[in-house]
Amino acid sequence: MPVLSRTASFAAGARDTLPMIVGAAPFGLIFGALVASTPLALWHGQLMSLTVFAGSSQFIAAGLFATGVGYAVLWATTLIVNLRHMLYAANLLPHVKHLNLRWRAVLGFLLTDETFAVTSSYFHRHPDDPMGHWYFLGSALSMYLNWQLWTLAGLLFGAAFPRLQTLGLDFAMVATFIAIIVPQMARAPWAIATIVAGASAFLCRGMPYKLGLLVAVALGIAAGMLALHAKRRDGARPDSGGANNDRRNSAQDPSGMRSQEAPKGGAQ
Amino acid sequence: MNYVVAILGMAGVTFAVKAGIFVLGDRVRFPEWLREALSFVPVTVLTAIIVPMTLAPHGDGLELTWRNPQLVAALVAIAVCAATRHQLLTIGAGLAVIFAWQLGVLA
Numbered sequence: 346m347p348v349l350s351r352t353a354s355f356a357a358g359a360r361d362t363l364p365m366i367v368g369a370a371p372f373g374l375i376f377g378a379l380v381a382s383t384p385l386a387l388w389h390g391q392l393m394s395l396t397v398f399a400g401s402s403q404f405i406a407a408g409l410f411a412t413g414v415g416y417a418v419l420w421a422t423t424l425i426v427n428l429r430h431m432l433y434a435a436n437l438l439p440h441v442k443h444l445n446l447r448w449r450a451v452l453g454f455l456l457t458d459e460t461f462a463v464t465s466s467y468f469h470r471h472p473d474d475p476m477g478h479w480y481f482l483g484s485a486l487s488m489y490l491n492w493q494l495w496t497l498a499g500l501l502f503g504a505a506f507p508r509l510q511t512l513g514l515d516f517a518m519v520a521t522f523i524a525i526i527v528p529q530m531a532r533a534p535w536a537i538a539t540i541v542a543g544a545s546a547f548l549c550r551g552m553p554y555k556l557g558l559l560v561a562v563a564l565g566i567a568a569g570m571l572a573l574h575a576k577r578r579d580g581a582r583p584d585s586g587g588a589n590n591d592r593r594n595s596a597q598d599p600s601g602m603r604s605q606e607a608p609k610g611g612a613q
Numbered sequence: 614m615n616y617v618v619a620i621l622g623m624a625g626v627t628f629a630v631k632a633g634i635f636v637l638g639d640r641v642r643f644p645e646w647l648r649e650a651l652s653f654v655p656v657t658v659l660t661a662i663i664v665p666m667t668l669a670p671h672g673d674g675l676e677l678t679w680r681n682p683q684l685v686a687a688l689v690a691i692a693v694c695a696a697t698r699h700q701l702l703t704i705g706a707g708l709a710v711i712f713a714w715q716l717g718v719l720a
């Protein structure tokens with residue numbers, strides 16, 4: 346594939362993020378609307394979207410503000426809920442570490458679940474693209490602007506339609522995540538990791554500060570790793586179909602949908 | 614509580630988490646097992662976020678019933694995604710079902 350220009354890479358990143366942007370829009374709208382039901386002023390809601398830019402922690406914070414919360418619990422909760430971004434960053438690091446500090450800080454600030462999904466899939470397909478950071482920026486900046494816009498819309502209309510969130514618009518996030526998860530379950534270790542994480546998250550849902558989320562992720566990863574290595578040992582036997590399955594699955598791009606598979610070997 | 618301090622503190626924590634590894638750059642090395650483990654992060658995190666929301670939308674008990682619109686819509690979204698692998702179609706079908714369920718079936 347020929348190397349794209351900066352602008353073309355930026356535009357491709359923004360374009361490939363469009364389904365995520367559509368999925369995040371109602372989420373931003375609901376966050377804005379939700380702020381109206383907390384002691385925060387409306388501009389506090391916009392300030393949070395502008396400076397924090399991490400949807401799930403913003404929702405949880407809005408809930409905490411409504412119940413009255415101390416700084417320590419608020420910030421610890423933010424840390425825990427956002428810890429997954431560290432893992433995303435570690436995953437993408439091989440593709441950004443050659444950039445200058447300002448680029449790395451900006452891309453880090455703008456990193457989200459959605460941009461990770463789109464960008465890691467892109468780097469998996471184009472591990473050596475010298476314009477990959479423009480693709481990343483295009484994806485991240487379009488998410489950022491979209492989030493600001495829908496937060497603002499939600500803030501403005503939140504007072505007028507206070508029951509907005511009860512209509513089920515927040516389900517858009519669940520549906521978006523399902524669309525990311527299901528295609529990855531085609532491979533057994535990822536399916537096992539998903540099922541274990543889901544069951545653990547349900548069983549640990551009562552844990553304070555959303556700690557159950559981290560426990561579920563740890564258990565899911567452990568189960569997935571066990572399955573992956575058991576499968577590899579299995580695949581080493583000549584009479585087993587395991588190796589063939591591996592090859593077939595990796596060769597097949599799930600119908601053009603962005604999967605957020607880690608750029609394993611190509612990520613050196 | 615000063616809300617601006619609270620929000621900027623959240624922003625600082627989030628920036629450290631998101632950009633820390635990018636900023637440290639080459640000083641961080643990730644062994645192969647860690648790369649493998651990281652490949653399981655997206656599915657496990659996203660699943661861990663949505664499963665409790667879907668199965669126990671009111672935060673307490675399991676709601677395995679047709680009167681739980683989150684569950685019904687999630688099952689439809691999973692089926693649509695498994696059949697079509699189409700993202701926007703999955704989101705659209707899920708939203709259509711949850712609205713229909715709340716405004717039609719349960720109303």
